[in-house]
Every structure is written in structure tokens, then in C-alpha cells.
Amino acid sequence: MKETFRQLLLTGGVVAVIALTGCATKETALPIKDVGSFHIGGRPVTLTGLPTREITFTPGAAPIRVDPNGDFEVEAMYARYTLLTKPKARYPLLMWHGGGLSGVTWETKPDGNPGWENYFLWAGHDVYVSDAVERGRASWARYPEIFKSEPFFRTKKEAWELFRIGPVGSYRSDPAQRQFLPGTQFPIDAFDQMAKQSIPRWSTNDAATQDAYDAYVKKVCPCVIMAHSQGGNFAFTSALENPDLVKGIVIIEPSGSPDPATADYSRIKGIPMLWVWGDNTEQSAFWQAIVQRQETFRSRLQAAGGKADVLRLPQAGMRGNSHMIMMDKNSDQVAERIQVWMTSAGLMR
Amino acid sequence: MKETFRQLLLTGGVVAVIALTGCATKETALPIKDVGSFHIGGRPVTLTGLPTREITFTPGAAPIRVDPNGDFEVEAMYARYTLLTKPKARYPLLMWHGGGLSGVTWETKPDGNPGWENYFLWAGHDVYVSDAVERGRASWARYPEIFKSEPFFRTKKEAWELFRIGPVGSYRSDPAQRQFLPGTQFPIDAFDQMAKQSIPRWSTNDAATQDAYDAYVKKVCPCVIMAHSQGGNFAFTSALENPDLVKGIVIIEPSGSPDPATADYSRIKGIPMLWVWGDNTEQSAFWQAIVQRQETFRSRLQAAGGKADVLRLPQAGMRGNSHMIMMDKNSDQVAERIQVWMTSAGLMR
Numbered sequence: 001m002k003e004t005f006r007q008l009l010l011t012g013g014v015v016a017v018i019a020l021t022g023c024a025t026k027e028t029a030l031p032i033k034d035v036g037s038f039h040i041g042g043r044p045v046t047l048t049g050l051p052t053r054e055i056t057f058t059p060g061a062a063p064i065r066v067d068p069n070g071d072f073e074v075e076a077m078y079a080r081y082t083l084l085t086k087p088k089a090r091y092p093l094l095m096w097h098g099g100g101l102s103g104v105t106w107e108t109k110p111d112g113n114p115g116w117e118n119y120f121l122w123a124g125h126d127v128y129v130s131d132a133v134e135r136g137r138a139s140w141a142r143y144p145e146i147f148k149s150e151p152f153f154r155t156k157k158e159a160w161e162l163f164r165i166g167p168v169g170s171y172r173s174d175p176a177q178r179q180f181l182p183g184t185q186f187p188i189d190a191f192d193q194m195a196k197q198s199i200p201r202w203s204t205n206d207a208a209t210q211d212a213y214d215a216y217v218k219k220v221c222p223c224v225i226m227a228h229s230q231g232g233n234f235a236f237t238s239a240l241e242n243p244d245l246v247k248g249i250v251i252i253e254p255s256g257s258p259d260p261a262t263a264d265y266s267r268i269k270g271i272p273m274l275w276v277w278g279d280n281t282e283q284s285a286f287w288q289a290i291v292q293r294q295e296t297f298r299s300r301l302q303a304a305g306g307k308a309d310v311l312r313l314p315q316a317g318m319r320g321n322s323h324m325i326m327m328d329k330n331s332d333q334v335a336e337r338i339q340v341w342m343t344s345a346g347l348m349r
Numbered sequence: 350m351k352e353t354f355r356q357l358l359l360t361g362g363v364v365a366v367i368a369l370t371g372c373a374t375k376e377t378a379l380p381i382k383d384v385g386s387f388h389i390g391g392r393p394v395t396l397t398g399l400p401t402r403e404i405t406f407t408p409g410a411a412p413i414r415v416d417p418n419g420d421f422e423v424e425a426m427y428a429r430y431t432l433l434t435k436p437k438a439r440y441p442l443l444m445w446h447g448g449g450l451s452g453v454t455w456e457t458k459p460d461g462n463p464g465w466e467n468y469f470l471w472a473g474h475d476v477y478v479s480d481a482v483e484r485g486r487a488s489w490a491r492y493p494e495i496f497k498s499e500p501f502f503r504t505k506k507e508a509w510e511l512f513r514i515g516p517v518g519s520y521r522s523d524p525a526q527r528q529f530l531p532g533t534q535f536p537i538d539a540f541d542q543m544a545k546q547s548i549p550r551w552s553t554n555d556a557a558t559q560d561a562y563d564a565y566v567k568k569v570c571p572c573v574i575m576a577h578s579q580g581g582n583f584a585f586t587s588a589l590e591n592p593d594l595v596k597g598i599v600i601i602e603p604s605g606s607p608d609p610a611t612a613d614y615s616r617i618k619g620i621p622m623l624w625v626w627g628d629n630t631e632q633s634a635f636w637q638a639i640v641q642r643q644e645t646f647r648s649r650l651q652a653a654g655g656k657a658d659v660l661r662l663p664q665a666g667m668r669g670n671s672h673m674i675m676m677d678k679n680s681d682q683v684a685e686r687i688q689v690w691m692t693s694a695g696l697m698r
Binding site: 028029030031033034035036039042044053055056065066067068069070071072078080082096102107108112114115117118121131132136139140141149150153155156157158163167173192193195196197198200203238328 | 378381384388391395406419422434452474488490491499522542
């Protein structure tokens with residue numbers, strides 16, 4: 001814990017660390033009841049008829065003939081939990097990452113400062129951080145036999161532009177030559193460190209990913225879901241599938257949603273939701289289209305009687321946030337706004 | 350925490366939870382100073398000259414043309430830490446997984462009971478659990494352009510035999526038809542759940558993996574390393590590279606070592622080491638060869654003046670342990686023996 005972060009917690013009025021710990025001599029300790037993890041969902045699959053091949057494990061050693069045929073478990077997802085002795089939140093908080101990324105999104109930031117997993121633990125939430133199907137510890141499966149297409153790998157240039165860190169065309173291999181958006185909150189020096197978090201993705205696994213998320217929700221909820229980018233659509237869809245189990249959704253720059261024209265808002269209007277948007281979306285046709293679709297979804301949910309709030313950071317006085325809001329320099333300030341909203345939505349004890 | 354586990358801790362004499370927590374009303378809480386994670390090691394790489402290709406993200410939507418060329422960060426590894434307010438161990442404990450697996454090895458067991466990460470946290474160790482290069486949250490890179498070969502995927506049959514859960518030839522797709530070794534400690538009903546933890550591996554990434562481990566040791570040590578199977582050789586090699594930073598090694602059924610004939614034992618003879626072997630190794634030519642090489646390495650280290658101990662579980666009265674000792678039903682009892690050894694090796698405060 002960085003001292004500034006702890007001070008923010010102690011002075012911010014949103015949470016009080018001393019109240020959390022209960023033990024006056026240990027106000028800097030987080031009392032943990034349990035930590036652990038599990039895989040959930042997925043299916044067995046059997047491969048047959050593939051040719052064997054030789055693999056050399058050690059240079060100079062005789063190759064070993066490997067038979068790729070057989071039984072496998074595929075398309076599960078992974079979740080790790082940290083549970084408090086006395087959570088202040090009514091429900092555990094499930095953190096769902098975006099595309100080409102894993103649960104690492106929510107952990108320590110690329111600049112080494114505490115991330116949102118830390119923030120919300122100290123704010124009194126039991127926290128679950130997961131890796132979706134095909135990513136990270138969830139593992140991935142042979143293609144094209146099981147996964148139906150080839151994976152693709154995000155370049156640093158794509159991340160630089162898509163995450164609105166620098167203007168389109170401004171990425172350079174040499175960090176010193178890169179041009180970033182004026183006033184960006186993203187910690188520029190940590191950009192290459194963030195790129196180490198990239199994980200290959202497939203375009204053909206959405207159904208399997210949704211199935212695993214739905215099984216995950218059934219296993220650990222009632223809960224609140226916090227989803228980023230690609231995770232947004234999976235969260236909305238899981239809520240439509242399990243409206244009684246999802247007690248709140250915080251969506252950070254979601255990239256997709258169920259069809260706004262046909263979504264059954266009556267099923268999810270009882271779930272309070274908060275959309276959070278960073279800065280500079282209006283300069284990008286790509287992001288403009290996404291925001292527009294989300295605003296349609298949100299306004300229709302609101303019209304149906306839902307609590308469908310939005311936090312537009314620039315209008316709230318916070319300029320320069322990238323798509324990776326949880327990694328931005330002002331991530332604690334944004335988290336505090338979210339925490340205030342959670343209280344207003346009745347999600348804290 | 351399962352009640353039996355807590356009782357073992359409270360009555361075992363090895364560790365005392367109340368002494369750990371310091372706060373009499375919270376003897377079931379683990380006081381955590383910090384949790385977090387990072388990527389370490391790796392290198393930037395640039396791909397050029399590859400053809401673009403079309404990817405369809407949403408069925409029915411227009412395909413998007415993707416250019417695979419550009420800059421990437423590759424061959425880093427991932428580590429997650431859980432730090433206590435008052436560790437009882439002198440050094441943090443780094444847990445290194447084996448081949449085709451990730452750090453999940455050390456977390457909650459496939460049968461849902463607490464794993465060794467839990468045990469050693471409650472025993473007073475700061476714990477780091479990592480994913481090596483190419484596995485889990487460490488991510489993987491395009492092949493054959495960056496990784497120099499194709500990955501391979503472990504079948505359930507291979508795990509069943511290699512991990513000494515059932516006799517060679519006894520694996521069946523139908524769990525009810527599988528034959529397991531008499532008296533096995535592996536939780537048979539959790540075998541398919543364990544298979545969900547499998548992660549593809551490459552045979553050509555050892556040098557990159559070692560480089561990342563060495564960078565990891567330089568970042569977080571002095572430390573004690575606990576390594577399983579394939580992780581053993583990486584741990585020995587990191588110790589030879591950084592003998593002043595590695596204060597102890599516990600190796601669980603290591604599959605490899607530096608050449609016993611030429612290893613510079615004088616560099617590592619000051620590092621206490623404990624080898625741990627499960628049951629039924631003598632029935633397998635594969636395991637017999639591995640044990641023999643390890644015993645040569647161990648006896649020469651001992652002859653050079655090192656504390657090179659061995660815990661052969663059957664001889665210690667514990668029968669039926671598989672290669673996945675940390676997942677076996679008696680994993681707490683084995684962990685307790687290791688904890689006793691750590692105390693004897695001067696690794697506890």
C-alpha cells in the first residue's frame with residue numbers, strides 16, 4: 001500500500017480502514033478470511049485422427065514422439081477470490097476484464113501503484129478476479145480442431161491508439177518518440193509494461209466465454225459485476241440470463257451490448273447500473289459509435305424504469321482518462337466516485 | 350479455511366494462528382499488508398512482412414482486416430504476491446509450478462480444499478505464486494516467428510499416468526471406468542477438475558523461461574523457492590546464478606537438474622535444500638531415471654558440504670502420494686513436514 005492511497009482511504013470519507021480491521025493496533029492490515037481460486041465451466045472434448053509428431057525437449061537429446069490425440073478439458077474459466085472477515089459490501093465484487101487482456105487488468109497497475117482490486121478490497125468488498133475462456137490461467141485449446149479460428153495478438157500500436165493513449169499514427173517503437181494525448185492520465189512510462197499483460201485472443205469463442213461466465217455467476221452470486229470493455233457485453237448478457245443473481249453492474253467503457261432494439265429491459269431494470277467513460281471518445285469514430293450504442297441501451301433501460309447512471313469523467317472534472325481507466329494515474333479518484341455510487345445504489349451494508 | 354486445517358495449524362505445534370494475527374478476537378483472520386502482482390523480464394520484439402488477414406468478430410458482421418505486424422512485448426513472466434503484516438518466515442516463499450501447468454498448482458486444490466499457498470500463508474510466509482513464460486497470465490507469443498516451435502497439449506491420459514494417479518494403460522474417458530493406484534492420495538473425483546488447469550507448453554522456451562526466473566529472483570529475493578517438477582531445474586539454475594539471493598529450496602519431485610557431473614556445488618552448498626518424493630516412483634522406469642539423477646545431484650551436493658535433505662514420503666509413513674503432492678488428500682500433512690524442515694533449516698524467525 002502506498003502511503004497516499006492509504007491516506008485517501010482514511011480521509012476520503014467513503015471508507016475507513018480502521019472500521020474494516022476492527023483491531024485498533026493494526027489499522028494498516030486487511031483481515032482476510034480466505035484466499036483461493038477455481039476453474040468453472042467448460043467441457044470435455046476428445047481429439048482423434050491427428051498425426052503424431054516428434055518434439056525435442058532438450059537440445060541434443062533424442063526427440064520424443066508425441067501423440068496429440070486424446071481427452072482434454074477445454075473452455076473453462078478461472079477465478080481467484082480474496083474474502084474479508086467483515087466485508088462492508090453486501091455482495092462480492094466480480095471483476096471482468098476486456099479483450100486481449102486477463103484479470104491482471106485489475107491488479108497492481110503497470111506503474112507499480114495499487115490497482116482497483118486493492119482499492120475495492122480496502123473499501124470493504126470481497127473481490128473475485130477472473131480470466132475468461134482462452135485467457136491467462138483459464139488456458140486455451142488447440143485450433144482449428146477445438147477453437148475454430150486462429151488467435152491474434154494485439155500490437156503495441158493498436159493498444160496505443162485503441163486505448164486512446166496517443167493520437168492515431170503517433171505510436172513509435174522508441175518510447176521517447178511517442179506522442180501522447182495532451183493531459184493523458186495514462187502513466188506513459190508504464191506503457192510497455194502494460195503491453196506485457198496482453199494475451200492472445202480468438203474471435204470465435206464468444207459463446208463458450210458467455211457459457212463459462214454464466215456458470216461462474218451461478219456459482220458465486222448474488223454479486224456485483226464490474227466489467228471492462230469486451231467484458232461489458234458478457235456482463236449484460238449474464239444479467240439477462242440471471243437477473244436475480246446480479247445485484248449491480250459497473251461497466252467501464254463497455255465495447256458491446258445486447259441489441260438495444262430488442263433487449264428485454266424488464267428483466268434487468270431492477271439491477272442498478274453505472275457506465276463510466278474516459279476522455280477523448282468524441283475524437284474517434286470507433287469510440288463514438290460504441291458510446292452511441294451504449295447510450296441507446298442505457299436510455300432505454302432508464303425509460304423502462306431502471307437505475308441506469310453514467311459517469312462521464314470529463315464532465316465530472318476529470319480530464320485525460322484513457323480506455324484503461326483502472327490503470328490511469330487518477331484511478332483512485334475514479335474508484336472513489338464508483339464507491340460513492342455503490343453506496344447510493346444500496347450495495348453497501 | 351476448512352475446520353480440520355485450522356485445527357491442524359492450532360494443534361500441530363508448528364505454527365500458531367493466534368500468534369500470527371495478534372488480535373485475540375480475530376484468530377481466524379489472516380492480517381494482510383498488501384496483495385498485488387507484476388510482470389517481470391521479457392523483451393520487445395518486432396514482426397514484419399507477415400500477410401494481413403480478415404477476422405470476423407461477430408457472426409454476420411463484416412470481417413475486419415488485421416495486420417499481425419508490429420511491436421510486441423514477449424517472454425515476461427507473471428507473479429502475484431500476498432504479504433503478511435508480521436511474517437514468521439525470514440524470507441518470502443516463491444512457488445514455482447511444473448510443466449504444462451501454472452501457478453494455480455499451489456492455490457485451492459481441485460477438490461476445493463485449501464492448497465499449499467493457503468497452508469504457507471497461514472504458517473506465516475509471505476507468498477509469491479508465479480506463471481512462467483508461455484503459461485497463464487505470463488502470456489504466450491506467436492509461433493514459429495517468436496516461439497520457435499509448436500505448442501503441445503497434455504492429454505488426460507498422459508496426466509493420469511505421468512502423475513502416477515493410475516497404472517499405465519488404465520485411463521478411460523469415463524471416470525467410473527478408470528483404475529487408480531491402490532491407496533492413492535490423489536482425490537480421484539477431482540481429476541477432471543485438475544485437467545482444467547492444464548496449459549499448453551513449448552519445448553523450445555527453456556532459455557527464455559530461465560532468463561525471466563533469474564530476473565524475478567533478482568527483483569524479489571532474498572527468498573526461499575519451492576519448485577515442482579519442471580520448476581526444479583529452473584530453481585537449481587537460478588540458485589547457481591544467484592547463490593546469495595536464494596536462502597533455501599524445497600523441490601517437489603523435480604524432473605531435472607544441472608548436470609550432476611559438472612555442477613559447481615561450491616556455489617550452492619550454503620543453500621539448504623529439501624527434496625520431496627511421493628509414492629510409486631520405483632514402478633516407473635521414467636520416474637526411476639529421474640530419481641536416480643536427482644539422488645546423484647543431491648549426494649554430490651551433500652558431499653560438497655551442503656544441507657541436502659530428502660523426504661521420501663513412503664519411508665516417512667505416508668503412502669500413496671502422486672506427483673501432484675500439493676493436491677493430494679494428505680497435502681496438509683506433507684506441508685507440515687516441510688514446515689518443520691524449514692524451521693530446522695533456520696528459515697523461520
